[in-house]
Amino acid sequence: MTNQQCGTSRIAGCQFTLHPMSDNFVDIILSALDEVDSTKVWKDTDDVTTCVRGKMVHVFDVTKAIFLHAAKTGEHVAMSGTFSIGCPGDNEADVYMAESDEPMNLEKSQTIDQQAGCKFSLYPLGREDYMDKIYEQIDLSKARGVEVSASHYMTRLDGDVKDIFNAIEESFVAVQEKVSHTTMTFTISANSPSNK
Amino acid sequence: MTNQQCGTSRIAGCQFTLHPMSDNFVDIILSALDEVDSTKVWKDTDDVTTCVRGKMVHVFDVTKAIFLHAAKTGEHVAMSGTFSIGCPGDNEADVYMAESDEPMNLEKSQTIDQQAGCKFSLYPLGREDYMDKIYEQIDLSKARGVEVSASHYMTRLDGDVKDIFNAIEESFVAVQEKVSHTTMTFTISANSPSNK
Numbered sequence: 001m002t003n004q005q006c007g008t009s010r011i012a013g014c015q016f017t018l019h020p021m022s023d024n025f026v027d028i029i030l031s032a033l034d035e036v037d038s039t040k041v042w043k044d045t046d047d048v049t050t051c052v053r054g055k056m057v058h059v060f061d062v063t064k065a066i067f068l069h070a071a072k073t074g075e076h077v078a079m080s081g082t083f084s085i086g087c088p089g090d091n092e093a094d095v096y097m098a099e100s101d102e103p104m105n106l107e108k109s110q111t112i113d114q115q116a117g118c119k120f121s122l123y124p125l126g127r128e129d130y131m132d133k134i135y136e137q138i139d140l141s142k143a144r145g146v147e148v149s150a151s152h153y154m155t156r157l158d159g160d161v162k163d164i165f166n167a168i169e170e171s172f173v174a175v176q177e178k179v180s181h182t183t184m185t186f187t188i189s190a191n192s193p194s195n196k
Numbered sequence: 197m198t199n200q201q202c203g204t205s206r207i208a209g210c211q212f213t214l215h216p217m218s219d220n221f222v223d224i225i226l227s228a229l230d231e232v233d234s235t236k237v238w239k240d241t242d243d244v245t246t247c248v249r250g251k252m253v254h255v256f257d258v259t260k261a262i263f264l265h266a267a268k269t270g271e272h273v274a275m276s277g278t279f280s281i282g283c284p285g286d287n288e289a290d291v292y293m294a295e296s297d298e299p300m301n302l303e304k305s306q307t308i309d310q311q312a313g314c315k316f317s318l319y320p321l322g323r324e325d326y327m328d329k330i331y332e333q334i335d336l337s338k339a340r341g342v343e344v345s346a347s348h349y350m351t352r353l354d355g356d357v358k359d360i361f362n363a364i365e366e367s368f369v370a371v372q373e374k375v376s377h378t379t380m381t382f383t384i385s386a387n388s389p390s391n392k
Contacts, residue, residue, distance in 0.1 A: 019215035080276030
């Protein structure tokens with residue numbers, strides 16, 4: 001059942017998987033987790049997913065940084081995940097909401113240039129006018145450095161990983177201002193041997 | 197933007213990624229795609245995701261079979277995806293809705309025994325009472341052979357891959373009968389070296 005552990009605080013979260021297509025996947029995952037400063041988020045990893053929770057700014061900062069540090073190895077690396085906010089019941093770890101807004105990984109992340117392809121979908125929940133909310137709030141024409149195209153059930157973005165994460169973060173932030181419970185799924189892939 | 201290509205037919209679809217954590221990932225993916233009979237679905241693969249569309253029964257049959265054939269290699273293999281139905285506008289490839297209901301991969305899939313962990317979330321869209329719809333329609337106590345537990349934003353299932361897919365398919369089928377536009381995200385992982 002969805003959202004069994006879902007409050008009223010504006011704590012955000014992301015459940016994601018990081019998949020290096022390499023025999024060396026354990027080292028790549030552990031190195032990425034090790035290089036990233038996750039002191040400002042609640043974090044839990046099990047054999048299926050990693051979950052980070054806290055202020056939106058830090059949830060995006062940490063998720064982006066983990067992907068960048070794994071992708072800079074040059075291996076084919078993919079990440080799939082779901083960002084969520086406003087889930088009724090999600091309040092454990094509210095202590096992380098007291099952190100300052102300064103992203104801990106921004107400086108280091110900015111030094112990594114990495115191209116990728118990404119597909120994402122926004123789900124504003126509990127609203128009959130959810131499609132209007134999407135169209136009203138997302139203006140991807142402002143997404144600098146990112147090529148935008150349509151895909152079944154999803155929107156595709158191509159460009160630098162930092163620009164891609166900026167675009168989906170801006171979209172998520174805008175929609176959740178209007179729709180209390182919003183989720184956003186994404187899959188991002190770098191260094192794929194396949195032609196686009 | 198979400199759902200730019202989203203009709204009114206009951207065509208279902210799944211956008212997924214298959215990730216073998218192995219240097220041999222290309223062969224494992226191509227072998228799995230090759231072993232699976234996907235004649236009853238519309239299928240498209242690019243460098244980020246694979247999309248299959250058609251009748252619900254075939255979309256689940258093909259997605260499950262691809263994961264099983266990849267996982268039986270013994271490598272650590274994960275799949276993340278989103279099932280969708282009722283997306284306003286999704287009608288291209290309606291020809292696949294004329295296929296019979298006989299699943300093409302069921303017999304072969306039944307011979308593969310594979311344990312896995314899976315996390316999934318259901319998103320009934322466009323309804324203010326979406327949480328009620330979830331709780332009303334999903335009865336995971338009937339999910340035979342599957343251990344059910346709560347996770348942030350998701351529900352976790354552990355057991356045989358076939359039983360896991362049966363459980364999420366039953367949930368999806370039940371919810372979409374009540375809520376026209378429903379999506380369901382999932383991540384399934386097999387042969388992980390991590391302890392649960």
